[in-house]
Amino acid sequence: MPALPAVRFEAVAKTYTGARGTLRALDGVSFDISQGEFFGLLGPNGAGKTTLISVLAGLVRATSGRVQVLGHDVVADYAAARKALGIVPQELVFDPFFSVRETLRIQSGYFGVRNNDAWIDELLSELGLADKAGANMRQLSGGMKRRVLVAQALVHKPPVIVLDEPTAGVDVELRQTLWQFIARLNREGHTVLLTTHYLEEAEALCGRIAMLKQGQVVALDKTSALLSGMASTMLRFKTDDALPPAVAALARVTGRIAQVKAHDAAEVERLLATLREAGVRIEDLEIGRADLEDVFLQIMQGAKNES
Amino acid sequence: MSLEGAGTLFYKEVLRFWKVAFQTVAAPVLTAVMYLLIFGHVLEEHVQVFPGVTYTSFLVPGLVMMSVLQNSFANTSSSLIQSKVTGNLVFLLVTPLSHGAWYVAYVGAAVVRGLVVGSGVFAVTVWFAPLHLAEPGWIIVFAALGAGMLGSLGLIAGLWAEKFDQLAAFQNFIIMPMTFLSGVFYSVKSLPGVWQAVSHLNPFFYMIDGFRRGFFGHSDVSPWLSLAVVGTSFVVVAGLCLQLLRSGYKLRA
Numbered sequence: 001m002p003a004l005p006a007v008r009f010e011a012v013a014k015t016y017t018g019a020r021g022t023l024r025a026l027d028g029v030s031f032d033i034s035q036g037e038f039f040g041l042l043g044p045n046g047a048g049k050t051t052l053i054s055v056l057a058g059l060v061r062a063t064s065g066r067v068q069v070l071g072h073d074v075v076a077d078y079a080a081a082r083k084a085l086g087i088v089p090q091e092l093v094f095d096p097f098f099s100v101r102e103t104l105r106i107q108s109g110y111f112g113v114r115n116n117d118a119w120i121d122e123l124l125s126e127l128g129l130a131d132k133a134g135a136n137m138r139q140l141s142g143g144m145k146r147r148v149l150v151a152q153a154l155v156h157k158p159p160v161i162v163l164d165e166p167t168a169g170v171d172v173e174l175r176q177t178l179w180q181f182i183a184r185l186n187r188e189g190h191t192v193l194l195t196t197h198y199l200e201e202a203e204a205l206c207g208r209i210a211m212l213k214q215g216q217v218v219a220l221d222k223t224s225a226l227l228s229g230m231a232s233t234m235l236r237f238k239t240d241d242a243l244p245p246a247v248a249a250l251a252r253v254t255g256r257i258a259q260v261k262a263h264d265a266a267e268v269e270r271l272l273a274t275l276r277e278a279g280v281r282i283e284d285l286e287i288g289r290a291d292l293e294d295v296f297l298q299i300m301q302g303a304k305n306e307s
Numbered sequence: 308m309s310l311e312g313a314g315t316l317f318y319k320e321v322l323r324f325w326k327v328a329f330q331t332v333a334a335p336v337l338t339a340v341m342y343l344l345i346f347g348h349v350l351e352e353h354v355q356v357f358p359g360v361t362y363t364s365f366l367v368p369g370l371v372m373m374s375v376l377q378n379s380f381a382n383t384s385s386s387l388i389q390s391k392v393t394g395n396l397v398f399l400l401v402t403p404l405s406h407g408a409w410y411v412a413y414v415g416a417a418v419v420r421g422l423v424v425g426s427g428v429f430a431v432t433v434w435f436a437p438l439h440l441a442e443p444g445w446i447i448v449f450a451a452l453g454a455g456m457l458g459s460l461g462l463i464a465g466l467w468a469e470k471f472d473q474l475a476a477f478q479n480f481i482i483m484p485m486t487f488l489s490g491v492f493y494s495v496k497s498l499p500g501v502w503q504a505v506s507h508l509n510p511f512f513y514m515i516d517g518f519r520r521g522f523f524g525h526s527d528v529s530p531w532l533s534l535a536v537v538g539t540s541f542v543v544v545a546g547l548c549l550q551l552l553r554s555g556y557k558l559r560a
Binding site: 016059060061078080083085087089091093094095096102106107109110111112114152 | 314319398
């Protein structure tokens with residue numbers, strides 16, 4: 001008998017109806033996340049990532065479809081489903097009345113976990129909060145508050161951890177600390193569902209990725225398969241000159257950095273020749289494989305053309 | 308219902324108001340004392356409501372009960388609206404706590420705050436007008452039921468309101484008039500006939516009258532009638548509150 005999936009989305013749809021009309025935030029989303037997976041959920045702003053996570057957490061009720069956590073329906077069997085989930089919300093929210101330790105003890109108590117100080121101490125230590133345990137939440141910096149959010153989600157040791165853009169606007173140190181800790185929990189068997197705008201993080205951490213666009217899954221595969229499916233080479237260089245139209249049409253330009261997709265070495269050769277003929281002076285030329293950002297853009301562009 | 312989870316939420320709600328006790332306990336006690344000093348001073352010589360009872364003595368139980376009611380309402384309503392507006396309610400929404408656990412914890416903490424403030428008002432005002440407790444059972448019953456009902460109303464208001472001014476409107480245009488027009492400062496028997504009839508439609512009147520019965524052994528209507536009205540009102544309000552929580556009204560989109 002196959003193991004239960006950690007999370008199962010079955011034809012999940014969510015429609016918001018308001019004075020300005022109807023918005024279909026989720027449109028038949030279906031996929032499973034296996035136990036022990038490190039799974040990435042990617043998509044542009046407004047794609048439906050947070051709505052999908054909110055349905056999973058019970059914050060939003062699906063218009064149709066079903067969501068299960070370790071076999072527990074998030075509506076019919078909400079208590080068991082929520083006990084199995086630890087959610088790190090996207091918004092930096094906190095209760096200003098309490099200290100860090102009080103906040104964690106209270107959150108632990110909501111889940112029926114008493115005498116949890118040993119684990120709370122470990123969380124504080126792992127997330128670099130040990131010296132802030134007695135501080136009021138209002139006294140913490142944004143990064144520190146974000147760490148407490150992560151600790152709150154983990155305080156009842158949930159088997160499924162959901163991180164909704166946990167590193168948005170936080171410094172490199174926290175990212176390193178957080179990812180080391182989450183990777184450790186994943187190695188110990190916890191399932192992780194991550195949404196992030198930092199595609200390099202998703203590429204480095206996630207074994208499988210789903211991409212959402214306008215409430216629909218437009219890609220779902222192993223990260224390695226998504227990358228190899230791109231089957232292309234990226235030519236990256238810096239320039240202060242305008243690109244010739246033939247190259248500009250293919251290029252993604254960020255400031256001085258241009259990236260152009262090429263299918264093979266011969267196409268690289270042709271691109272360089274075109275640039276040379278146009279008198280474009282280039283610096284720091286790199287030829288590398290496509291990364292997840294390239295895959296993401298290609299898939300999103302494809303979905304846009306189809307819609 | 309998870310007792311541990313409900314107990315934690317109850318503890319958190321009590322801790323929340325206790326951490327700002329100067330604002331949530333001391334300030335309403337001072338307000339009640341101000342009412343007593345001003346109204347007592349102005350009306351002491353002119354008004355006698357019950358035979359052999361000075362106006363200041365008559366006023367004390369009304370002020371105690373008014374403080375119980377207003378602070379029970381304030382505890383649930385302010386806690387919920389603050390959590391909604393600041394967004395930290397999400398920490399509660401993602402927990403396995405049932406709607407029953409939410410209700411018991413929030414309203415339980417509101418009853419505690421109401422009774423703490425009421426006890427504070429009594430402890431201070433009783434020095435101005437010595438009282439004896441004629442039928443103390445009524446005091447406990449009506450204080451607990453009144454605090455429970457107003458805690459439930461506060462929860463409904465907190466669920467309904469999306470902004471602080473909506474909550475203020477609920478408090479100022481519904482709770483405050485019903486409290487002030489319930490006989491805190493006077494006996495409804497002193498009112499013209501039509502206003503007496505109107506007062507008898509106000510469940511707050513029965514709370515005050517029944518509570519006052521516990522002090523003087525004398526009331527405008529039978530305490531059993533008051534118990535029936537207040538008990539029924541409590542059941543209706545609590546039922547509505549539980550239904551709103553169960554449906555996720557303005558909590559889960």
